[in-house]
Amino acid sequence: MFKTLDQFFVVLKHQVVGFVPAAGQPLVSALISVSVIPLVFATLFAFITVFERKGIGRIQNRYGPNRVGIPLTKIRLCGFGQFIPDGIKSLTKEDIVPRAADKVVHFLAPVVMLIPVLLAYTVLPFGRNMTVTDFDAGVLFFFAVGGAVELSVFMAGWSSHNKYSMLGAMRAIAQMISYEIPLILSAVTVIMIVGSLKLNDIVASQNGYTHGLAHWFVFTPWGLAGFILFFIASLAESNRTPFDLPEAESEIIAGYFTEYSGFKFALFFLGEYLGMFAIIGLGITLFLGGWTAPFSFLTWVPSYLWFFAKLIALVFTFIWIRATLPRLRMDQLMNFAWKFMLPLSLVNIVTVGLWHFMDPGPLRWLACSALIFGTYAILGRGLMNHQKLAKRIYRFAD
Amino acid sequence: MTPLQGCLLVSSLLFAIGLAGAVTRRNAILALVGIELMLNAANLNFIAFWRYGAHPEALSGMMIVIFSIAIAAAEAAVGLALIIAIYRHYRTTNLDQMKDLKG
Amino acid sequence: MTWIAQNLWLIPVLPLIAAAIIAVNKQPQRKLAATLAIGSMVLAFLLSLCAFGTTLLHHGENGVFREVAGFNWFQFGGQWLHIDWVLDPLTAIMLVMVSFVSLLIFIFSVGYMAHDENFMRFFCFLSLFAAAMLGVVIANSLLLFFISWELVGLTSYLLIGFWYHKPSAAAAAKKAFVTTRIGDLGLLLGMVWLYAETGTLNFYAGGHGCLEQSALTTMVTHLTVGGMAVSMAIGLLIFLGAAGKSGQLPLHVWLPDAMEGPTPVSALIHAATMVAAGVFLVARVYPLMSAGGLPVEHGVPVTTALTVVTWIGALTAIFAASIAVAQTDIKRILAYSTVSQLGYMMLGLGVGGVAVGMFHLITHAFFKALLFLGSGSVIHGCHEEQDVRKMGGLKKFMPVTFAAYAVGMLALSGFPLFFSGFWSKDEILHSAHNWPVSHLPFFLGCAGALLTAFYMTRQVALVFFGQFRGGVRESAVHSQSHEKNKPSSHQDSHAAPHESPAVMTVPLVILAGFAILLGFIGTPAWPWFDGYLTGEESKFNFSKLIEPGTLGLMLVSAAIVFTGLGLGWWLYGKRQRKTVAEPDVLQAGQPWIYSLLENKYFVDEIYEATIIRFNRWAAHVCDFLDRWIWGGAVLVVSCVTLGFSWLYRFTDEFVVNVGFDTGCESLREGGNEMSRWQNGRVQTYLRAIGVALVVLVLFLIWGRKS
């Protein structure tokens, strides 16, 4: 019974495809999966926006949105209908394009933002047998299409001829590129262990239990370090606090989409959140065992539920961090990327090599953890020493 | 016309476009872009010959393309850095103005 | 191999190091210099004592104790050149003597040179000299010997010319250097010849050194020009060197002039040690000298070389003694007496063998150093006055000096029984007396002894008795002493002379003690020294002393000495001269003899008239040759060269240059042509590349087709 529940959507899709003639079957199946993904994640996005607002409200000790429920009824699901008026507002808003702007690029930017993000979902395994296309080089594909986001950011910043947008775009690109390196390097550790770029293989290699505990990579020293690195890098990749300089209202007005409004702004917003979900999904797949259950006695729960549970948990962590941590300065951000994350992830790769070649046992654990934590301590101390409590020096652009 | 010849034609046309751009545009960056295009045309050639060649399982063409892509990346980085340095020196990126050796 | 024989080299090296350190230090550090020099000397002296003790320890066991150590210096051709040193009684006794006398003289000169501003230089030279002298003493290879020998010559040159601002001093230094060079030429020749004959320069090398039986026999049997043995020829050559160094007859002229140097130098170098080096050399190569001689009944063989040595020594003794009679400069008198004593030593070597000569050398070293230091003290006390006529009556001014000086004088003139000079000289006379060849040397020696006693009495009488005559010219002397920039020890110019400080008198007293005591190690009754050198036991028997030959001879020489003393006292002591200007007694009596003696037999003038003039003439001839003959030849050659260079220049300017110019011109034009293509425009190059690509492809295609 749980089996059917687990494979419910797969079976359903097969049924639907079964109706059409054999010629168009691959096309139809592709269409189905391609159309399902935006729907699901758009809904998730809508839900998450309200969730975020309410959660931040709770953390900051105020009410979030708590009025709007289902329209035209008296039901107010403690404000969880809030996304409907928001959506309507943003879709019906007037779309202003500056006169000086480069019209074509200004229009193309949000599209270019959205398409690669949606493409990235095609390789994520949402559940058992629930992957759209399982590329042999899935991880590579993910990162490749992820690279296009920076381009869209640049297009947005440049096309609206506005120095704040330009600066925001510059900052965003610099930040994304800098943090993409630790991101990829920490993913490389998993690839080294699994020996394949195929995401399903990665999940399968984590799908096993000893003493009831799953073989998630996060339960190994290098996996833990890699996961933390990946997590921080994904924070920066998706321009979330504390790395949200490029689009923070108080920094430069709203970064690269200052000149956007209405539908395009909504697209950017959507793109941001979908990108965040995608990266979190990749993180789950790489380190948190994808759709597998943490404990052997919980395997009866349907796999996609596990995936989305982990997804929402991590998103909540993002929100939590956003409500908690202050924002970094630009130079601090860069220093952190190049002087802390990069060396640590490189050391992490070395550690994985060690892990691979030492035979299992407590000694292996001890050596790897010692290596990682030693490096961490040294680098951390170095950064701390680097910026001692001293009078801040203001550097002005000459 | 066999598909291989199609590929080759496309690549040679790409090459010609790149060459034309590199030769005619005044801006140094665009000359660099043209060179990149020529490189990519060569890559396309390699891929095509690997795919239609006698021994696709040897993967040699693919290897060469991977290496050449890496080299192209390095070349682009250094070339653009050079262009920036030259720009700082001459205040221009015009190819026909940066012709004297000492400035 | 005893430890000390291994490390004998330390003895000369210590003063050398001291000299080096003093030389590199910055100038006015008198205390450091004196401490270094004296300290190193003390160490050297202790080591010498240790060596001496070693020889005493091994004395009498299987012949002469002799140990050789050394190292290989460098290799030329097939064979190694050794630097060796030898430890045998001869070396040991010389070592002790040299280091001890030098030590005392160093101490003395601390006081004497106290006010010279070149104090450090002086001590540097002194230490260097001591090092060289000790090197001479320990040398086993003739080469090392020669090196040290030349170093000794150099330091003597430096020290004679120490006050180089005095022209006389500079001239004297030059004279000494040149004259000794003449002798050294002989030595060098002998050395080379010796090497050519025996193939080694080591004296003793366990059986095949050049002084040992095998080499000697070959040299004796091997004949050379005029049918004389090689050994003899080499011996004569080497003796020429020795004569030069220790002022034997033809080459003695430099020694009196050498008194221009500071008195300690005169005492150390020109009385005690360096001049003795010649004697020591002869003693060292004595086996060579005496090789092949037919042995006579007691001891000494007679060979041509030794005969020459004897005659030269005897002549020098009498000759110099006679000159000393008529000198007025206190140091010159001593200098001539030194020459004559050296003559005695040579005589002793010739007739009596090593022991006799060396014995006199040792004793003489002590009492002559004593005398010189005494004269130095006198000069110091009289404010740099050296003329005996301007002194007098110093007995009451400087009693210690007087006592010491008297002892030295008596020892020198050989006062019987109690003074070392008596015994050593007596031994010489004794062995000269029974020299089989001729008796003339004996008589010459006796005459010399007489004269010696006479002039020493004269000197002492003039200097110490009577009353002081120098007061009147005191101020003049004083100013004079100022103008030669050697500040006098007395800024307040009081007339009266004064006793010297303890640092000068104490060495005098010590030396005086030795001058008395040393005699008793070589009396006929107990010839310990002889035995020590020759290596057999010497036993005490008093009967030797009173056997007729010895006793008679002793009586004779005692009589001679007394005669001399009495004569001197009668002529000079009894009635003192009153003024400075008043002529000498002899001068009054025998004017032309006196002038002859006063002018030293005109030897310098003779040399001036003969050798030096010839030299000048030869120089003129060479100058003429150089100026006209060679000069002309060179002129012709240079003219030819000039002509050639003209030719070359012509071709260069009008043939080569033109060609090159045209070539370069065309090159430049070609460059211009090319540079129109090389115009820095990248895209031009790119186009060229494109064209080249097209051409290449076409070529490939048609190359394939055809």
Add this chain to the structure above:
Amino acid sequence: MSPAFIVIAIVTLFAAAAAMSLRNLVHCALSLVVALAGLAALYLALDAQFVGFVQILVYVGAVAILIVFAVLLTRSDTTPNQTVLSPGWGIGIAISAVVFATLGWATLNSPGLPKEMLQAPETTVKNIGDLLMTRYVLPLEVIGLLLTAALIGAVIIAMKEGPQKANSEEQQLKAEKPSSPPLQGGAR
């Protein structure tokens, strides 16, 4: 010769032509990106999946950004009002035309070209990696060295020249910071 191939080829060529001929440099860069993406698609169509992804990753992700940054740093992102063509551009066009003619002619009637493509070979990432680690390990090392050298060299070259030129303009302030991360992107 599948229709997809033809379409992608045409798009690519047009994008390349645009990249070479547009007046505004940023537009050129963007259309270059399109051209490169099209090339990646061509690779995919030729079953070279890995190379295609690598192409996208390197060119779209890094080189394009690099070029864009260079354009901005050299202040040439505004449309120039005078001509964008260097003198003697006619000759250049002619030469490239001749080149294309030669190559195309050589392509069209060269006899020995294989007619049909064989069965698509098994090209997993795994055996690419095996080859990289076994047969092509030396080139791999050399490439790594080259990339490091290029990275350092680019940083050195693009660095500020020193105090005497530091006061010139405020681009230089930005000149160091963004020019190093894109190089990293390139070196990936």
